[in-house]
Amino acid sequence: MTEPLLEISGLRTGFDTYDGRVRAVDGVDLTVHAGKTLCVVGESGCGKSVTARSILRLVEAPGSIDAGTITWHGGDAPFDVLSLDVKDERLARLRGGDIGMIFQEPMASLLPLRTIGAQLIETIRIHTGLDKRAARAKAVDLLGQVGIPKPHERIDAYPFQLSGGMCQRVMIAIALCADPSLLIADEPTTALDVTTQARILDLIRTLQAEHRMAVMFITHDLGVVAELADEVAVMYLGRVVERAGVDELFADPKHPYTKALLASVPVLGRDRGRDLPTIPGAVPNPLHRPSGCSFHPRCAEAIAGTCDVVAPPEVDFDAGTGFADRRTVECVLYADREGAPA
Amino acid sequence: MISYLGRRAAYMAATLVAISLVVFVIINLPPGDFVTALTAKYNVMGQGLTEADIAGLRVRYGLDGNVFEQYWHWVTQIVQGDLGTSFEYERPVADVIGPRLGATIGVSFVTLLVTWGLAFPIGVYSAVRQRSIGDYAVTTVGFLGLATPNFLIALVFIYFSVTWFGSVPSGLCSPEWCDSAWNLGKLLDLLGHLWIPMIVIGTGGVAGLVRIIRNNLLDELHRPYVTAARARGVPEKQLLRRYPLRVALNPFVSTIGWVLPMLLVGDIVVGQILGLPTLGPILLGALRSQDMYLAGSIIMILSAVTVIGTLISDLLLGWLDPRIRMGIHQN
Numbered sequence A: 001m002t003e004p005l006l007e008i009s010g011l012r013t014g015f016d017t018y019d020g021r022v023r024a025v026d027g028v029d030l031t032v033h034a035g036k037t038l039c040v041v042g043e044s045g046c047g048k049s050v051t052a053r054s055i056l057r058l059v060e061a062p063g064s065i066d067a068g069t070i071t072w073h074g075g076d077a078p079f080d081v082l083s084l085d086v087k088d089e090r091l092a093r094l095r096g097g098d099i100g101m102i103f104q105e106p107m108a109s110l111l112p113l114r115t116i117g118a119q120l121i122e123t124i125r126i127h128t129g130l131d132k133r134a135a136r137a138k139a140v141d142l143l144g145q146v147g148i149p150k151p152h153e154r155i156d157a158y159p160f161q162l163s164g165g166m167c168q169r170v171m172i173a174i175a176l177c178a179d180p181s182l183l184i185a186d187e188p189t190t191a192l193d194v195t196t197q198a199r200i201l202d203l204i205r206t207l208q209a210e211h212r213m214a215v216m217f218i219t220h221d222l223g224v225v226a227e228l229a230d231e232v233a234v235m236y237l238g239r240v241v242e243r244a245g246v247d248e249l250f251a252d253p254k255h256p257y258t259k260a261l262l263a264s265v266p267v268l269g270r271d272r273g274r275d276l277p278t279i280p281g282a283v284p285n286p287l288h289r290p291s292g293c294s295f296h297p298r299c300a301e302a303i304a305g306t307c308d309v310v311a312p313p314e315v316d317f318d319a320g321t322g323f324a325d326r327r328t329v330e331c332v333l334y335a336d337r338e339g340a341p342a
Numbered sequence B: 001m002i003s004y005l006g007r008r009a010a011y012m013a014a015t016l017v018a019i020s021l022v023v024f025v026i027i028n029l030p031p032g033d034f035v036t037a038l039t040a041k042y043n044v045m046g047q048g049l050t051e052a053d054i055a056g057l058r059v060r061y062g063l064d065g066n067v068f069e070q071y072w073h074w075v076t077q078i079v080q081g082d083l084g085t086s087f088e089y090e091r092p093v094a095d096v097i098g099p100r101l102g103a104t105i106g107v108s109f110v111t112l113l114v115t116w117g118l119a120f121p122i123g124v125y126s127a128v129r130q131r132s133i134g135d136y137a138v139t140t141v142g143f144l145g146l147a148t149p150n151f152l153i154a155l156v157f158i159y160f161s162v163t164w165f166g167s168v169p170s171g172l173c174s175p176e177w178c179d180s181a182w183n184l185g186k187l188l189d190l191l192g193h194l195w196i197p198m199i200v201i202g203t204g205g206v207a208g209l210v211r212i213i214r215n216n217l218l219d220e221l222h223r224p225y226v227t228a229a230r231a232r233g234v235p236e237k238q239l240l241r242r243y244p245l246r247v248a249l250n251p252f253v254s255t256i257g258w259v260l261p262m263l264l265v266g267d268i269v270v271g272q273i274l275g276l277p278t279l280g281p282i283l284l285g286a287l288r289s290q291d292m293y294l295a296g297s298i299i300m301i302l303s304a305v306t307v308i309g310t311l312i313s314d315l316l317l318g319w320l321d322p323r324i325r326m327g328i329h330q331n
């Protein structure tokens, strides 16, 4: 097992709204290991983006981080990102230096009024201290690396002159400019067409191998998870409900929510002409979180009198094996398995 | 950029021609023409004009000929700087307007600079610190400033200066300095007078601009490109300046088009109350006494300045925003 690079523990992030505080992230524990890919999956609104933004302290008013620690192990000495002053230079170095981040809407993530070159060179200069000429040379080089044709010409293009896929490549080039050890990708292909999606995924995989960086990949597409992930965290309503290695998760899903998610993915050949099962109901409003296990109203295996009353325990299948917290599930169905190897 | 410039310049020329047509119609709206009106006036005063005088005047103003010849004559004269004669003042229009133009532009320009100089930082502060005490204070005072008509502020000013100092602030210079040549004393005297119209005209302007800037910036502050720039480590100050502020500047720059003509007219009512030597009161008088060359000229000048202002803001916008420069329409 490789060392942890980023450890999120007990993270709580909420938003003040007129109807009360929305607990968008409600006690999340996640670990990204150096050089590995962690995929975070879950339905829309379950707090994936808020978790990712919390890591770089990008949550803006009316939101704020209420509790938890986010420990970065990538530097000389580990430190808690959440306890840093906003002016701390370690935070400045994390943002875009040690951690690169790409987003769901590549076109909107670039300022239309400045060329992609200007925005790329700006970031390079912030993190490397290169002079203008050297930074420009590096920018052209990076644009080439992410597969932009004629980089020395395109560097002077404006974002609106490029396609969504090209803009995402530019965002990736920006994220890579200081050789980060972690790339956070928040649904980077959701806004793109299918062929472009596949190319961007290929690119991320290639670059990950070349730069030996870890990737935290957020998606709701289980196909992408199967392709990219080493480890998977399944989120539901602001909590991680199941955590597993990618093969284990697909072979032996434990949490009823994970099972339902997997069942709703079409399998080529098997599901031809057949109605796919869907998860009944919709994600509840996080303002009105169901009591007990927040998944129980939609759960096929819910136990009346238990699931709607008590919060489910987190069962660790690897407890005591030295791989603690690698395979966990938050569900009463496995409560008696506490401590037993899977 | 060149083609963009060319397009804007062509629009501008076309607009100016259209405006000159309208103004020509306005000038010719009252029954009779300038010379018949003048003849009538002199007859009333009992000093008739000779036939030769009248014929000379008719040639001078190009009044004999069809409408197109008359229009052409008028336009060419304007282009050569001859705006006609004021019926009321019995002097060339240029002589009537000229001295006031300087005062108007002076007062307005200083007011504008102060207005922008104040409004810009206040608007930015209020947006960046949204919902802070400072922001609430700015917004509240801004509402009051917007809701209070300038002439009311002027009247309040006059009231207090009469009750406290026993005199009414009027015009831009004290009588002893008004006709003297420019020197330090006159300059100080001017500054002593200038602050009153500046405050009176400026308050509403500052309040309006602060609102524009604040709202523009608030729209931009939470865009994905801001989050993305922060995520890649762009320091906050640089981030504000290089990203959302640049976008928020666009609507601000667009205001130049209508601010310039306002500069020239000044605030007509305020000008009247404070006795400012601006163009506004003259235009009012000219329209009332059907002094058509004077009124027409002022309208022509204002229109031309509006067109020029629009051109300037278009050029600035094109310079600021590549999408506009390249003729790409969003949404």
Ligand SMILES: Nc1ncnc2c1ncn2[C@@H]1O[C@H](COP(=O)(O)OP(=O)(O)OP(=O)(O)O)[C@@H](O)[C@H]1O
Binding pocket: A015, A016, A017, A022, A024, A042, A043, A044, A045, A046, A047, A048, A049, A050, A051, A062, A063, A187, A220, A286
């Ligand atoms: N600015 C905000 N104000 C109020 N609530 C917010 C805000 N941003 C997020 N939330 C809340 O946080 C919850 C989680 O949002 P988040 O964007 O993390 O979801 P997500 O898992 O990334 O979904 P998606 O797949 O749609 O991107 C949302 O359900 C929403 O209620």
Ligand SMILES: [Mg+2]
Binding pocket: A048, A049, A050, A186, A187
């Ligand atoms: Mg999201």
